[in-house]
Amino acid sequence: MARVGRVQRGGWGSIRFLAGLFLVGLAILESAAAARAAEIAMVSGSVGSDLKTLRHFLAEFQQKTGDHVSVVTMPSSSTSQFAQYRLWLAARDPDIDVYQTDIVWAPQLASNFIDLKPYVKGRLGDTFPTILASQTVNGKLVALPMFADAPALYYRKDLLEKYHKPVPQTWEEMGATAKVVMDGERAAGNRRLWGFVFQGAAYEGLTCNALEWMRAEGAGNIVEKDGRISVYNDRTVKVLDMVRGWIGTISPEGVLSYQEEESRGVWQTGNAVFMRNWPYAYPLGNSADSPIKGKFDIAPLPAGAEGGIHAGTLGGWSLAVSRYSRNKAVAVKLVKFLSSKAVQKERAIVSARLPTLKSLYGDPEIAAKQPIIGRMKIALDNAVARPSAVTGTDYNEVSADFWTAVHNTLAGDGSAKDNLELLEAKLQRLKGVGW
Amino acid sequence: MRADGVAGRMSVLLRGRRVTVLLFLTPMLVTLAAIAGWPLLRTIWYGFTDASLSDLDAARFIGFRNYLDTLTLRSGRTVHTGLLADPAWWHAVWNTLRFAAISVSLETIFGTIIALVLNQRFPGRGLVRAAVLIPWAVPTIVSAKMWAWMMNDQFGILNDMLMRLGLLSHPVAWTASPDTAFLAVLIVDVWKSTPFMALLILAGLQMLPRDVYEAARVDGVSPLRTFFDITLPLIRPALLVAVIFRALDALRIFDLIYVLTPNNARTETMSVFAQQNLFSFDKFAYGSAASTLLFLVVALITILFVTLGQLDPERGQ
Numbered sequence: 001m002a003r004v005g006r007v008q009r010g011g012w013g014s015i016r017f018l019a020g021l022f023l024v025g026l027a028i029l030e031s032a033a034a035a036r037a038a039e040i041a042m043v044s045g046s047v048g049s050d051l052k053t054l055r056h057f058l059a060e061f062q063q064k065t066g067d068h069v070s071v072v073t074m075p076s077s078s079t080s081q082f083a084q085y086r087l088w089l090a091a092r093d094p095d096i097d098v099y100q101t102d103i104v105w106a107p108q109l110a111s112n113f114i115d116l117k118p119y120v121k122g123r124l125g126d127t128f129p130t131i132l133a134s135q136t137v138n139g140k141l142v143a144l145p146m147f148a149d150a151p152a153l154y155y156r157k158d159l160l161e162k163y164h165k166p167v168p169q170t171w172e173e174m175g176a177t178a179k180v181v182m183d184g185e186r187a188a189g190n191r192r193l194w195g196f197v198f199q200g201a202a203y204e205g206l207t208c209n210a211l212e213w214m215r216a217e218g219a220g221n222i223v224e225k226d227g228r229i230s231v232y233n234d235r236t237v238k239v240l241d242m243v244r245g246w247i248g249t250i251s252p253e254g255v256l257s258y259q260e261e262e263s264r265g266v267w268q269t270g271n272a273v274f275m276r277n278w279p280y281a282y283p284l285g286n287s288a289d290s291p292i293k294g295k296f297d298i299a300p301l302p303a304g305a306e307g308g309i310h311a312g313t314l315g316g317w318s319l320a321v322s323r324y325s326r327n328k329a330v331a332v333k334l335v336k337f338l339s340s341k342a343v344q345k346e347r348a349i350v351s352a353r354l355p356t357l358k359s360l361y362g363d364p365e366i367a368a369k370q371p372i373i374g375r376m377k378i379a380l381d382n383a384v385a386r387p388s389a390v391t392g393t394d395y396n397e398v399s400a401d402f403w404t405a406v407h408n409t410l411a412g413d414g415s416a417k418d419n420l421e422l423l424e425a426k427l428q429r430l431k432g433v434g435w
Numbered sequence: 436m437r438a439d440g441v442a443g444r445m446s447v448l449l450r451g452r453r454v455t456v457l458l459f460l461t462p463m464l465v466t467l468a469a470i471a472g473w474p475l476l477r478t479i480w481y482g483f484t485d486a487s488l489s490d491l492d493a494a495r496f497i498g499f500r501n502y503l504d505t506l507t508l509r510s511g512r513t514v515h516t517g518l519l520a521d522p523a524w525w526h527a528v529w530n531t532l533r534f535a536a537i538s539v540s541l542e543t544i545f546g547t548i549i550a551l552v553l554n555q556r557f558p559g560r561g562l563v564r565a566a567v568l569i570p571w572a573v574p575t576i577v578s579a580k581m582w583a584w585m586m587n588d589q590f591g592i593l594n595d596m597l598m599r600l601g602l603l604s605h606p607v608a609w610t611a612s613p614d615t616a617f618l619a620v621l622i623v624d625v626w627k628s629t630p631f632m633a634l635l636i637l638a639g640l641q642m643l644p645r646d647v648y649e650a651a652r653v654d655g656v657s658p659l660r661t662f663f664d665i666t667l668p669l670i671r672p673a674l675l676v677a678v679i680f681r682a683l684d685a686l687r688i689f690d691l692i693y694v695l696t697p698n699n700a701r702t703e704t705m706s707v708f709a710q711q712n713l714f715s716f717d718k719f720a721y722g723s724a725a726s727t728l729l730f731l732v733v734a735l736i737t738i739l740f741v742t743l744g745q746l747d748p749e750r751g752q
Binding site for chain 1: 487488489490491514516587588589590606607608610611612613693696697698699700701710711714715716717718719
């Protein structure tokens with residue numbers, strides 16, 4: 001009996017102990033929750049100095065509001081980013097509150113983000129209508145544009161002057177000039193010099209690049225606004241054959257594995273005459289330790305041979321708030337802050353990311369400190385969207401099928417004609433009775 | 436009567452033991468069912484639905500249509516769709532099998548050679564044994580990225596070295612060129628996994644009895660014959676286990692290709708195909724079906740290996 005009593009006493013003791021432990025645990029949890037109230041996470045890719053500027057702005061945000069934002073970094077390939085976002089969103093992951101999204105993703109991810117329209121009524125009139133439209137799905141503002149992107153042709157002023165060549169106006173002229181300069185320089189001993197670098201890896205960037213060559217020749221937009229599949233035509237064949245001719249002659253074969261940063265690597269070490277890239281590469285190329293500082297300039301992308309257009313692809317990044325966030329109020333505050341006029345202005349000055357607000361293009365401070373912004377306005381006005389709206393949730397597959405066909409062609413794996421015919425059949429099957 | 440009693444007591448004992456065995460096994464079985472069985476069943480189920488990642492709960496059963504479906508077009512032409520009629524899928528299957536066969540063969544050969552060397556006594560053997568393992572210890576993502584830079588066409592050290600040696604006249608774009616992309620993946624995988632192979636084979640080698648070798652030496656058998664007639668048959672069990680491990684790993688290869696040659700149809704394997712459909716494209720169900728087939732292929736090959744491996748020694752006897 002005594003033994004039983006002892007056991008019982010022991011039992012009560014441990015229950016009291018457990019209860020105490022429980023209370024302590026509860027207190028810890030509560031304080032953690034209090035801390036979390038001002039603790040949110042955003043996910044962001046990083047190209048060039050993006051991450052550095054972002055951290056700078058987040059520090060400013062914390063100073064202003066007291067809310068701490070941790071950054072989850074992603075690979076620079078937007079294609080890899082998308083797959084990871086999809087995974088998190090499908091799992092309804094509450095750990096990520098704010099997503100930095102590519103301008104083309106809005107239709108595919110719309111259901112996972114909250115409608116931001118009620119929070120930013122005043123600002124929308126100032127935003128470029130094309131950009132705003134791309135982020136609006138069925139009347140819902142899926143993401144707030146933080147910066148826009150339009151490509152430029154980077155060229156080496158010093159080399160063009162040396163060979164008395166003007167800035168090329170057509171792609172063919174660009175190819176010819178690149179060849180002349182490259183051959184001349186190589187004969188003079190600069191054996192590492194290439195004529196033209198671009199984004200040729202099999203990913204979303206190649207879709208942008210190839211669309212620009214096609215539009216310059218009036219070869220259409222892969223899928224037209226009415227849903228018609230237009231990619232298989234003589235002009236596309238012609239333009240891909242031209243680019244195929246560049247590989248191994250004016251462009252290194254490795255360009256077929258280059259994304260933005262790899263092409264900038266070749267360019268900024270002074271090993272390319274021309275480069276197709278977004279504006280972010282401009283201040284980096286002019287940074288203090290850059291070998292090509294002051295030796296280059298930018299121009300609109302070349303046009304097609306027969307009076308075509310200078311057609312860049314509209315790019316850019318936005319900020320969206322996850323539907324599964326536990327802290328939507330702070331998340332919205334952050335998104336508004338990062339896309340605000342003041343921050344867009346500073347971002348434009350520091351890293352030459354194009355503002356999405358029209359009023360900033362007349363800003364005297366930007367004009368003085370980063371004149372490239374004003375010049376890029378024309379490129380932005382002329383930039384054409386990828387067919388992401390018309391193809392909706394199928395866009396990624398359309399794009400992947402397209403870049404595969406282009407990549408195969410450029411790598412010499414099948415002729416342009418055969419690859420495009422196959423592409424058309426694939427897209428037709430994907431489309432079915434309608435997008 | 437007495438015999439009956441003994442038998443009765445035995446069966447009670449046996450039953451008790453069986454209960455104990457079950458009791459010990461249950462936690463493992465439950466864990467396995469939860470972390471392997473349930474996801475597998477879910478994946479197989481999604482393969483028979485029209486699930487989309489945007490709304491998984493809305494998935495409806497559509498039978499085998501992800502695997503094979505026949506459509507009749509307005510023109511009267513019939514087309515087959517679905518995984519079994521998808522050339523991209525079969526291309527991925529072929530890539531995977533080719534990759535697994537070549538990489539595992541090379542790794543077995545190199546692994547055996549390295550193991551034989553490491554099995555000899557020489558000064559600094561411990562250090563060399565540890566050093567050989569380094570490629571295996573580096574996480575695949577890290578080594579893939581590292582090799583991607585080494586294989587870069589402009590700044591890569593690989594081109595630089597080969598050109599200095601005069602083996603290349605101009606830099607090769609290892610990961611971009613269609614002729615070398617597959618080779619690049621093979622090189623990195625062999626570099627990474629050979630140490631694992633060597634380690635397992637070395638373990639097998641160290642268990643071999645010494646007297647057989649002494650007898651062979653006394654009889655004046657050549658080293659080559661010693662290897663093929665004594666060493667190889669004796670380490671066969673260890674070798675087989677190593678090959679099965681590596682083959683299973685190679686059949687589901689994903690990370691290396693994802694980093695080294697992303698989105699490149701030339702190096703797309705079954706896992707890469709499934710991942711792309713599951714998460715990049717709006718085809719969760721199709722990707723699930725691909726995952727299911729991948730599971731079946733791997734299971735089939737495992738069964739094949741294990742049964743063939745068991746048959747062989749008997750034939751030897």
